[in-house]
Amino acid sequence: MRRIACVALLVVVVACHKPREKYQNMAATGGGNADRGEQLVTTYGCTSCHDIPGVNGPKGMVGPSLGKMAVRPYIAGKFVNTPQNMMQWIQNPQRMDPLNAMPNLGVTPNDARDITAYLYTLK
Template identity: 50%
Template sequence: MPGPSRVFLCVLAATTLAGAAAIGADALQRRRQAWDQAAALTLGDPALGQGKIAAYGCGACHEIPGVDGASGRVGPPLKGIAGRAYIAGRLNNTPSNLEAWIAHPRRVDPQTAMPELGVDPRDARDIAAYLYTLR
């Protein structure tokens, strides 16, 4: 009897699709929350920061999710930086410390391999905002 089984398949397909849509919406919502929280934490603009990371060439040395071509292996990957306790194993991971590190890593430690890139404070803030979306 094909009728009922076809109905069953239709219902199954519909619930699967609805489930997938719900998961997609959920992921979008979580991403949005992460971006809002990062902006509130730093008072920077994560979307601008994403572009500035590319402009300063951070990706030559770091793997950075969401930044085209950022697959460098000189420094640590920056995925998950939002959840790390320390920055470069030296500074407590706070927004102002992250900005300070980005702007002047060699003021934190003259021996660090990360170079001074001449990042201005406004840019450091936006870049920190983007990095805090990386959980």
């Protein structure tokens, strides 16, 4: 009996793990939708310059891989990796660092929020 309870608890814990993670990301990015963000990285062509693990695409080498972006302390080695900085970087990297090679792709604030939520699922 105890074993069954234990297994049941384990199933609940495992089943709850993913959604809760997603809600934390949503809170951190002001309600960003990670699923939509995942589609947007293809729409905006991010994969033409970045390898994004789990996303099919050209796996470009112009920019660094965006793998584990959720646990990296800095963006572009310069800016503290906060949701706010990430959204600003995605919308206008040139304004943050005029000498960097990532172009302004005209990402809207809403789309930047969703992409940020998605990037923060990459651990």
